[in-house]
Amino acid sequence: MxxxxxxxxxxxxxxxxxxxxxxxxxxxxxxxxxxxxxxxxxxxxxxxxxxxxxxxxxxxxxxxxxxxxxxxxxxxxxxxxxxxxxxxxxxxxxxxxxxxxxxxxxxxxxxxxxxxxxxxxxxxxxxxxxxxxxxxxxxxxxxxxxxxxxxxxxxxxxxxxxxxxxxxxxxxxxxxxxxxxxxxxxxxxxxxxxxxxxxxxxxxxxxxxxxxxxxxxxxxxxxxxxxxxxxxxxxxxxxxxxxxxxxxxxxxxxxxxxxxxxxxxxxxxxxxxxxxxxxxxxxxxxxxxxxxxxxxxxxxxxxxxxxxxxxxxxxxxxxxxxxxxxxxxxxxxxxxxxxxxxxxxxxxxxxxxxxxxxxxxxxxxxxxxxxxxNGGVLRQSLDLPDIREYAFEFRHAASEYQSPTAVLATFLRDVIRRNMTRFRLFGPDETASNKLDGVYEASDKRWLAETLPEDADGGALSIDGRVMEMLSEHTLEGWFEGYVLTGRHGLFATYEAFVHVIDSMFNQHTKWLEKAKNELDWRQPVPSINLLITSLVWRQDHNGFTHQDPGFLDVVTNKSPGVVRIYLPPDANCLLSVADHCLRTHDYVNVIVADKQPHLQYLSMQDAIVHCAKGIGIWDWASTDQGHEPDVVIASAGDIATMEALAAVEILKQHCADLKIRFVNVVDLFRLMPDTDHPHGLSDRDFDSIFTRDKPVIFNFHSYPSLVHKLTYNRTNHANMHVHGYRERGNINTPVRTGDHQWRGSLFARHRRDRSRSAHPQ
The missing domain is CATH 3.40.50.970 (Thiamin diphosphate (ThDP)-binding fold, Pyr/PP domains)
Incomplete structure (x- = not known):
């Protein structure tokens, strides 16, 4: 040389x-x-x-x-x-x-x-x-x-x-x-x-x-x-x-x-x-x-x-x-x-x-x-506002539509304002697309390259912005990991189909957390990685098949139960409650799945707080069993899946008036697991009290059906669980309206397809 x-x-x-x-x-x-x-x-x-x-x-x-x-x-x-x-x-x-x-x-x-x-x-x-x-x-x-x-x-x-x-x-x-x-x-x-x-x-x-x-x-x-x-x-x-x-x-x-x-x-x-x-x-x-x-x-x-x-x-x-x-x-x-x-x-x-x-x-x-x-030694808790101040108010359950992420944006706006040196929002050029643009009231987008006057129209660029956007999920996740590992906080919002880009990075980070949290007393707890997954498989109004893959949840469930959490809030107030909880945690990767489009809203803020704290619950207002043993349990996990499942209940009420229906909603996906396998899991007794020991359970699920079977395979009533979710037969799926309900999901979308195919054989 x-x-x-x-x-x-x-x-x-x-x-x-x-x-x-x-x-x-x-x-x-x-x-x-x-x-x-x-x-x-x-x-x-x-x-x-x-x-x-x-x-x-x-x-x-x-x-x-x-x-x-x-x-x-x-x-x-x-x-x-x-x-x-x-x-x-x-x-x-x-x-x-x-x-x-x-x-x-x-x-x-x-x-x-x-x-x-x-x-x-x-x-x-x-x-x-x-x-x-x-x-x-x-x-x-x-x-x-x-x-x-x-x-x-x-x-x-x-x-x-x-x-x-x-x-x-x-x-x-x-x-x-x-x-x-x-x-x-x-x-x-x-x-x-x-x-x-x-x-x-x-x-x-x-x-x-x-x-x-x-x-x-x-x-x-x-x-x-x-x-x-x-x-x-x-x-x-x-x-x-x-x-x-x-x-x-x-x-x-x-x-x-x-x-x-x-x-x-x-x-x-x-x-x-x-x-x-x-x-x-x-x-x-x-x-x-x-x-x-x-x-x-x-x-x-x-x-x-x-x-x-x-x-x-x-x-x-x-x-x-x-x-x-x-x-x-x-x-x-x-x-x-x-x-x-x-x-x-x-x-x-x-x-x-x-x-x-x-x-x-x-x-x-x-x-x-x-x-x-050893960023945990420098970690300071976020100064978080009271989520009750951001609640979406409505008169009756399932009577009004609202974008959950737009409501969340008002909360995140003030999280940024209160934590200008220790909180950042990360996303690959999708903040506005994901209806989170309300945060721009508190902060511009970070940018030190060339700017033009027209950049100020629709989310300005500035050298001190707290919103970090770059069209590389790898780089964003790397920034976020470096940020939290040195003691600071954030949230990363990205499209569901492309969160897979960081599958391997997620794997590496969870392995780090598992070792640091469970085996190394000298490493202090670091703030959690919070992933908000939006632009969901069920609402691809023009993107279609390429943008349909909810399988990141399968990847998450393979990791150590001590460091991963999955939340599927069904409406805006539940999303607020879940986000508030996740931003207070440390040493986890919290995965939140929430659609950005307008949805029916179900729970008041107080009810949402209680429901999300439990992670799973029976919605009496949507059930007909009146506290007795039901004939059938209809369950849901995911906002679009919940809207569709509630529409199914309405149809059953019309055609089977004597049927005793119990409606169950799952926010914390790991509640489905036994408490011996996951810290958030339910005991067999509690699980059976919700899903019964011998009644049919129709479960409308956001992701691939096999995941629910994986989480519940050794439950008493598993043989009676019929799970409907995404199957790899996608296309553009703009929602349709039927009566007062809007849905385009797994259970009844599949029913309509099957009827159409039988009426018009290929």
Whole structure:
């Protein structure tokens, strides 16, 4: 690699000879620990010759990106300590935890959380043995990793998480290591545009560091194989001021990195200082970013068994696969580990020598101990208005129509007004479409790109807006996750068919919550992710089949019952009650399904509060059993399904006057589950008291019928449950009116189709 390629590197050597030597030694200690985690189960400091029995029986982990990540961390420590900076580090490369773990361990914070892994030889060995061991430490940045908010098990979300963390955190700098393999993912590609939404007057800063180490698992990476000027143009096109640090000779690379990082921090401070002094004269800045081109597996073996390793994809995971059975390769491993000179780095107790310990920041300035990376310690409850002030008033149940989300918008408007630094509304260009545009009375849409005069007509754009819109569900969800993981609150509204875009992100976040909530006492509760799903399968007036898929609920029910909730409020007042509840919770993903179109309204505000608190209930006013054992139970879950089911009751009243009907509405979907399987589940006794033990149950359901069967399969009366819901035979389905009722749903829409087909056979 050509050490003469310096890109936009400032001239000079900011590091003294002594400081450079110390920082290089600290980096060697990080690299030594990273390799030790992958290979060693004994002899952690190589105080005797390396033997086969010192090697783990199964070698797991990823080594290739660790040296580059630790290189950046060491340099961040230098400036944090010198300038008293508030810095988070987000590790984007897949399975790059050894670098984060090594630095957290050397800073001392890791041992504070896990005292058995103490800062000595015994604790080091326990750290090595725990790494990639069943039930212990993962090879990516799991919730168990101090200093991390970013689950590294899936690529593509480092930048969006980082910008989410920076919003409303004016003192915070988020240094984000973007892997060049990660940079090939769709979510990462769109998240570069997050710089158009960062307000330098009120937000923190994100410093992207694109790590070009050249290779993925077994292939070169795209951005590492395009010309320098093309890559520079790409980053400038995204709106950044790129700085390049390129090479492989450590001394020169340390000086270059120090100069570039010092320049980038100075530029960030200059941008913020100007914006905060002139808040009415802010133009979108060109934030700095760094391209770090270093060898994959840097400082590792050059060659193993005749194959190139350093600066090639073979260094991605475990560069030496068989040291326990191959004496030649055991010697290569020993030579590699001894090249870091551990005897110079750790004292006789196995503790990092004092001179090097002094390089790390102190207290919460340590990256691994930054409070924002354990956002629950900073969490403040929202100041919420009384939902009774926003109630939709009507004279009689099922007599008036109203858009539930339009009513919710008036509530959210005032939530924003009361919480201007800790609440944001996220959505992919659908706030007005989802009838939530009432929030614009409190806040514009966030925007730092070019604006035109006509933009003010219909939801203005401004640099301090609280409404975050971008046509990338991935980026929005990433912002939202970064925002809540650092202690703030929000709501994400999106179309039902396309919430599937974030299926995988939802999965990753729930796994994070499950670990953090149930296994890690030191991680404090974070605000919940609140997803409002609108534009429902049953009301696609012109979109049709492509916009019909309610299956996200199936995805949600597969996750840990301790961290997921599903609510299907049947009307506007119930939606208010559910939203108020969800915004008060923490450590959940709350999924709310509510249509945006006008609907019949059923419950007063007080009745809605009681009904939603119970999660399920018998509507006496819609029933004819008068408290006795019914002949049939008609149940519903979902606003459109409820409207249709009530229409069915009206038809039955006309044609079967003596039939005793019990009408049941379900708001909290997990009430259908047994209490042994979900915290919100009903006991068998309570379930039977509602659905009976032996009467037919006609259940009109918002989503796929199989989901209700899945949740109730072991209930006493399951054999008598007849569930009607969405089936994969969609089309445009504009609602029709019959008498005083409006419906177009699963049960009776299917009945009409079947009658039509029998009358007009194909």
């Amino acid at each position: 050509n050490d003469d390629v310096q890109g936009t590197i400032p001239a000079g050597t900011p590091l003294s000879t002594e400081l450079l030597a110390d920082m290089h030694a600290y980096w060697r200690a990080c690299n030594y620990l990273s390799v030790g985690m992958i290979y060693l189960r004994a002899n952690p400091l190589l105080r005797e010759p390396l033997q086969a029995e010192h090697i783990k029986r199964r070698l797991l982990g990823h080594c290739g990106s660790d040296p580059g990540q630790s290189f950046v961390w060491v340099h961040l420590n230098w400036l944090i300590k010198r300038d008293d900076l508030n810095v988070m580090f987000v590790s984007g490369p897949g399975h790059g935890a050894p670098a984060t773990l090594s630095n957290a361990y050397l800073e001392g914070h890791y041992s504070e959380i896990y005292p058995d892994r103490s800062a000595d030889e015994r604790g080091m060995l326990k750290l090595f043995r725990a790494f990639s061991s069943p039930g212990r430490i993962g090879s990516h940045c799991t919730p168990e990793t101090p200093g991390s908010i970013h689950e590294g098990g899936e690529l593509g979300y480092s930048l969006s998480h980082s910008f989410g963390a920076a919003f409303d955190n004016p003192d915070l700098i988020v240094a984000t290591m973007v892997g060049d393999g990660e940079a090939e993912t769709g979510p990462l590609a769109t998240s570069w545009h997050s710089n158009k939404f960062l307000n330098p007057a009120t937000d923190g800063a994100v410093l992207p560091i694109l790590h070009l180490n050249g290779y993925k698992i077994a292939n070169p990476t795209i951005l590492a194989r395009i010309p320098h000027d093309e890559l520079e143009a790409l980053m400038k096109g995204y709106g950044y001021a790129p700085h390049f640090v390129e090479g492989d000779e450590p001394e020169a690379m340390h000086q270059r990195m120090a100069a570039v990082l010092e320049r980038c921090i100075a530029d960030i401070r200059a941008i913020q200082t100007h914006a905060r002094a002139h808040p009415d004269d802010i133009e979108r800045p060109r934030w700095p970013m760094i391209v770090l081109r270093s060898p994959k597996g840097w400082t590792g073996p050059k060659e193993v068994d005749g194959h190139k390793v350093e600066n090639f994809w073979r260094s991605h995971q475990v560069p030496i696969a068989d040291p326990a059975t191959n004496r030649k390769n055991l010697a290569v491993l020993e030579q590699w580990m001894r090249s870091y000179k551990p005897e110079e780095l750790f004292d006789e107790n196995g503790t990092l020598i004092e001179k090097l310990r002094a390089l790390a920041p102190d207290g919460t300035r340590r990256i691994s101990a930054n409070p924002h990376a």
